Structure formats: C-alpha cells, structure tokens
Amino acid sequence: MASFNLNRRKFIQGAGAVLTLSTLQVKGLSFKDAIRNFRVGLIGAGWYGKSDLFRLIQVRDVDVVAICDVDNNHLQEAGKLVSERQVSKKNPKLYKDYREMLANHKFDLILIGTPDHWHARQAIDAMERGAHVYLQKPISVDVLEGEAILRAARTYNRKVQVGTQRRSTDHLIDAKKRIIDKGLLGRISHVEMCCYYHMRKNGSPPIMQVPDFLDYEMWTGPAPFRPYDGLPHGGWWRTFMAYGNGITGDMCMHMFDTVRWLLQLKWPKKISATGGIYVQKEGKSTIADTQTALFEYEDLHCVWQHRTWGAPADPEYPWAFIIYGEKGTLKGSVMKYEFTPIGKGEHIQREVVYERDKFPNDLVEERIELHTAPATRRHMLDLLSAIENNHLPVADIEEGYISTASCILANLSMKLNRPLVYDPQKKICIDDIEATELLRRPYRIPWRHPY
Structure with missing residues (x-):
C-alpha cells in the first residue's frame, strides 16, 4: 500500500490545485504519472458526489469530461462549479442518463455518488466500459450485488476505491x-x-x-x-x-x-x-x-x-x-x-x-465536512497510485x-x-x-x- 503524508505536501492553492514537483517525492508517484490527464466522469452530482469530485480536483489536474444527474438543478450547478474549479476551465458534458454518458466517452475514472440502490448497477456498467471507480459506501443494497461488483472488478482488472475514508x-x-x-x-x-x-x-x-x-x-x-x-x-x-x-x-x-x-x-x-x-x-x-x-x-x-x-x-x-x-x-x-x-x-x-x-477553498464550499476533507484527498491519492502502479487501494472493493x-x-x-x-x-x-x-x-x- 502506498504511504502518503499529506502534511508534507506542497500544493498550488485555488479551485483546481495541481500537484507540484515537490509532491512527486510521494511514494508511488512519478512525474510522468502526475501529469497524466485523467478523464473523469461523475454519476450523482448531489452533495457528496460533488464533494468527492472537488477533493480529487484539489490533488490532481484531471479532465472532468462529463457529469450525470437525474436532477437538472444539481446537474447545472455541478457543471458550473466544475468548470470553475478544474484547471482547464472546460465545461463538462451534462447527461441525465448515465448509460448515455458512458457510451459517449472514454473514461479513466468514474466517481459514483448516487443513492445506494444505484451503486451496483452503475459501478459494474462503468467497469465494463473500461473505467476505474470511486464508489461511495455502502457498495450495495443486497449481498449478491456486492459479490457482482467484486467479480466485475477482478474480471476487468479495474481498481475500485470505496468511500470508507476512515482508512x-x-x-x-x-x-x-x-x-x-x-x-x-x-x-x-x-x-x-x-x-x-x-x-x-x-x-x-x-x-x-x-x-x-x-x-x-x-x-x-x-x-x-x-x-x-x-x-x-x-x-x-x-x-x-x-x-x-x-x-x-x-x-x-x-x-x-x-x-x-x-x-x-x-x-x-x-x-x-x-x-x-x-x-x-x-x-x-x-x-x-x-x-x-x-x-x-x-x-x-x-x-x-x-x-x-x-x-x-x-x-x-x-x-x-x-x-x-x-x-x-x-x-x-x-x-x-x-x-x-x-x-x-x-x-x-x-x-x-x-x-x-x-486548501482555503474548503472554507467557502457549501456543506463541506471539513474534518473529512483531508482523508478524502488522501483516499483519492491512494486510488490514483493504485491505478498507476497496479496495487490494491486501501479501501479495495473486497473490503467494502x-x-x-x-x-x-x-x-x-x-x-x-x-x-x-x-x-x-x-x-x-x-x-x-x-x-x-x-x-x-x-x-x-x-x-x-x-x-
């Protein structure tokens, strides 16, 4: 497992923080890895979906390609905030149906922040399209949904980090x-x-x-x-x-x-x-x-x-x-x-x-849980390292x-x-x-x- 010490890191501050060269001394990350342009999608753009995505943007210059939500108010707000926060200032494509989003784009990573009853179906569909997954907990509503997610992760060799950030x-x-x-x-x-x-x-x-x-x-x-x-x-x-x-x-x-x-x-x-x-x-x-x-x-x-x-x-x-x-x-x-x-x-x-x-933007973000933000950032870095260096993340899907x-x-x-x-x-x-x-x-x- 990669070991990260967030207290030693130097970050460029702002809405879309980028890893600096000093960060590249972190175990498991190289300069080549850190400048890779991750293509990211978000399914579920309510409170915690956006919060997870913002923590990712703070620790890596990712390309948020698309966002999906069945609530157009959530969708429009998330699109605006993400375009302001990501370094490229690009406007992500907006979708109401996650299946259409997955079909229209190639993703490296999908974040899932929907209600629990959607977790299994969306995580598996994302992995079938080639994406790694950050999946909010609990991973499923029934036991065998969880088994199906685990099986998909191992079959497609995808990394799945579960949002149990106490780890x-x-x-x-x-x-x-x-x-x-x-x-x-x-x-x-x-x-x-x-x-x-x-x-x-x-x-x-x-x-x-x-x-x-x-x-x-x-x-x-x-x-x-x-x-x-x-x-x-x-x-x-x-x-x-x-x-x-x-x-x-x-x-x-x-x-x-x-x-x-x-x-x-x-x-x-x-x-x-x-x-x-x-x-x-x-x-x-x-x-x-x-x-x-x-x-x-x-x-x-x-x-x-x-x-x-x-x-x-x-x-x-x-x-x-x-x-x-x-x-x-x-x-x-x-x-x-x-x-x-x-x-x-x-x-x-x-x-x-x-x-x-x-991360001064934490102080102005609506509904942010300040005490969990550092853990979620560390969680995101661990997942990125798992993807780039082929190790299991600390909150691997089997544990979830x-x-x-x-x-x-x-x-x-x-x-x-x-x-x-x-x-x-x-x-x-x-x-x-x-x-x-x-x-x-x-x-x-x-x-x-x-x-």
Missing part, C-alpha cells in the same frame, strides 16, 4: 501504528461501535406532482417505485429500506469497516441483530430507530448499537468505536482518538487534522463488500429474528434457505440484477 484518516492511521500495531492494547476480545445521531428523517409529506427538473422514473431505477412525496435525493430517501439499509448500512458500515481495518478482520463467523421502530413510530420511515448487532469472530465480539432518539452514551463519542484490550482501551471517532492504559502507562490522544491553510454485506446480514438477522452464518464461497446462509433467498433483492422491470 485514510490521519489520526486513525496514527492510532493503528502507535496503539494497535505496537500491541499496547494486549489481547483484544471485545469491541463496541455506536451511532446516536438523530439522523432518521420521519415525516409524512403528502403525495405531490414530480417537479419538471427531476426524472423520478430514472431516479427510482431498479428500486421499488414509491409515489412521489418530496425531493427523494435530498436525504429523504435514506429513511426507506427500499433504497438503502438504514442507519446500520449507513453508519455502522463505516465504523465496522474501520475496526476490521485496524484489527485485520475479514468475514464474521456469525451475525445476529435485534431492533426495530421502537420510539419514532409516527411518519413514513421504514428504517429501525433502535438496533443492536453482534458480529462474532474467534474469541472476539464486535457489538454495534444505534439509537436515533435519546442521548448518546458518551457525548464525546456519539459516533465511534471502542476497542477493549487486556492492557488498555482505545476510543476512536472521526474527530479524535484516545488510548487509556490499565495501570501505569502513557495516555495518548490525538485530534483530527484539518488543512484549512493548504465484506463491511457492506455484514451490515446487510445484520438487518436480515433482525428481520428473521435469528443468527445468520454466511458462506462467502458458496454465497449462501448456511442451513437457512429463507435467508439465502433474501441475499438478492428483486429488481424493478426492465432493470436486471447484476448477479
């Missing part, structure tokens, strides 16, 4: 090196993960006419068709299991992936979960407001809990992981980590690294598949009210025909499931 977060990399890898925790047998954000949208808006600027049929795509009751891609969609996997698929996926990376874990031996809609029963939302999941390994339990109501167990760590070892405890979040030894020893703490001075599928299986366990044992070779839940049938969701006609 590229400076203070968490430091925690891995200083605490985990040096054995300061001793033997580890219990991990807790949590999210207590009040992030579950739960309104009851009336059915209304689809606005002229939105192609709602295309937005829905392979998912079940719901009567239109508001701007679905403004975050309202996340409250429905038809389009994603609730808080567990969204937030647990991040923290569980982080823990697996820190502790070098692969597939859990058994997964179980309980929960449901216990408190926020009003409204249309179909995702659980309360859930506890257990991911079991040999001599190790990883426990997830979320509540979208009430107070967090620890206000300092409302979305976090806690790794318990016989010699100490490691708490971590997107904002910081702290190691507390048992008995004598050094208490170690480190805060998130910001890059406001290096394991983390995503494990969270989907937790939801299935909650639904079926029993533990599940998944066999990733046979693609079945062992001794559970009903659960196995749920590994693949039906697609709405005429869309075809990729597995």
Whole structure:
C-alpha cells in the first residue's frame, strides 16, 4: 500500500490545485504519472458526489469530461462549479442518463455518488466500459450485488476505491501504528461501535406532482417505485429500506469497516441483530430507530448499537468505536482518538487534522465536512497510485463488500429474528434457505440484477 503524508505536501492553492514537483517525492508517484490527464466522469452530482469530485480536483489536474444527474438543478450547478474549479476551465458534458454518458466517452475514472440502490448497477456498467471507480459506501443494497461488483472488478482488472475514508484518516492511521500495531492494547476480545445521531428523517409529506427538473422514473431505477412525496435525493430517501439499509448500512458500515481495518478482520463467523421502530413510530420511515448487532469472530465480539432518539452514551463519542484490550482501551471517532492504559502507562490522544491553510477553498464550499476533507484527498491519492502502479487501494472493493454485506446480514438477522452464518464461497446462509433467498433483492422491470 502506498504511504502518503499529506502534511508534507506542497500544493498550488485555488479551485483546481495541481500537484507540484515537490509532491512527486510521494511514494508511488512519478512525474510522468502526475501529469497524466485523467478523464473523469461523475454519476450523482448531489452533495457528496460533488464533494468527492472537488477533493480529487484539489490533488490532481484531471479532465472532468462529463457529469450525470437525474436532477437538472444539481446537474447545472455541478457543471458550473466544475468548470470553475478544474484547471482547464472546460465545461463538462451534462447527461441525465448515465448509460448515455458512458457510451459517449472514454473514461479513466468514474466517481459514483448516487443513492445506494444505484451503486451496483452503475459501478459494474462503468467497469465494463473500461473505467476505474470511486464508489461511495455502502457498495450495495443486497449481498449478491456486492459479490457482482467484486467479480466485475477482478474480471476487468479495474481498481475500485470505496468511500470508507476512515482508512485514510490521519489520526486513525496514527492510532493503528502507535496503539494497535505496537500491541499496547494486549489481547483484544471485545469491541463496541455506536451511532446516536438523530439522523432518521420521519415525516409524512403528502403525495405531490414530480417537479419538471427531476426524472423520478430514472431516479427510482431498479428500486421499488414509491409515489412521489418530496425531493427523494435530498436525504429523504435514506429513511426507506427500499433504497438503502438504514442507519446500520449507513453508519455502522463505516465504523465496522474501520475496526476490521485496524484489527485485520475479514468475514464474521456469525451475525445476529435485534431492533426495530421502537420510539419514532409516527411518519413514513421504514428504517429501525433502535438496533443492536453482534458480529462474532474467534474469541472476539464486535457489538454495534444505534439509537436515533435519546442521548448518546458518551457525548464525546456519539459516533465511534471502542476497542477493549487486556492492557488498555482505545476510543476512536472521526474527530479524535484516545488510548487509556490499565495501570501505569502513557495516555495518548490525538485530534483530527484539518488543512484549512493548504486548501482555503474548503472554507467557502457549501456543506463541506471539513474534518473529512483531508482523508478524502488522501483516499483519492491512494486510488490514483493504485491505478498507476497496479496495487490494491486501501479501501479495495473486497473490503467494502465484506463491511457492506455484514451490515446487510445484520438487518436480515433482525428481520428473521435469528443468527445468520454466511458462506462467502458458496454465497449462501448456511442451513437457512429463507435467508439465502433474501441475499438478492428483486429488481424493478426492465432493470436486471447484476448477479
């Protein structure tokens, strides 16, 4: 894996920052690599799609050839902002149908920032057209979609970086090196993960006419068709299991992936979960407001809990992981980590690294998450190195598949009210025909499931 130290880099500042010669000392990049004109496309130009693309533009002079979105307002705004930010000042071509965009251009890299129910189909179609992919998490809505993406990546020899940028977060990399890898925790047998954000949208808006600027049929795509009751891609969609996997698929996926990376874990031996809609029963939302999941390994339990109501167990760590070892405890979040030894020893703490001075445009970008911007830039650089030097990215699609599928299986366990044992070779839940049938969701006609 290429090692990057963003604190040592010198960048040309501005809307479209270009790597300077000093940056070329970074392991894995050469001058020839750095001046290569990457042809880039974006599918899904809403909030996070644009944010990911802007982070890429900040670390490489790419050619953003085309942008696709079913919302013409998002599309026009993204086209304008990208033409201002990329060094060439070129206006990207704008599309409402990603298939037309892929057919009309040759891409080196496609960024996908659409809702979860589109991830698998679009990622595979992009790879079939020869592009590498930056894919937002979770990678899929059902388990076998994830298998299909992994298979496509290996078949077409494409690099896929999943947007689990905790693996590229400076203070968490430091925690891995200083605490985990040096054995300061001793033997580890219990991990807790949590999210207590009040992030579950739960309104009851009336059915209304689809606005002229939105192609709602295309937005829905392979998912079940719901009567239109508001701007679905403004975050309202996340409250429905038809389009994603609730808080567990969204937030647990991040923290569980982080823990697996820190502790070098692969597939859990058994997964179980309980929960449901216990408190926020009003409204249309179909995702659980309360859930506890257990991911079991040999001599190790990883426990997830979320509540979208009430107070967090620890206000300092409302979305976090806690790794318990016989010699100490490691708490971590997107904002910081702290190691507390048992008995004598050094208490170690480190805060998130910001890059406001290096990238002043971060301060004026609408809805930017300043604390994650440095990690996303590092994530982009790692993907570029993987493409140019033929190594797996730090958040390779296989890792995204394991983390995503494990969270989907937790939801299935909650639904079926029993533990599940998944066999990733046979693609079945062992001794559970009903659960196995749920590994693949039906697609709405005429869309075809990729597995």
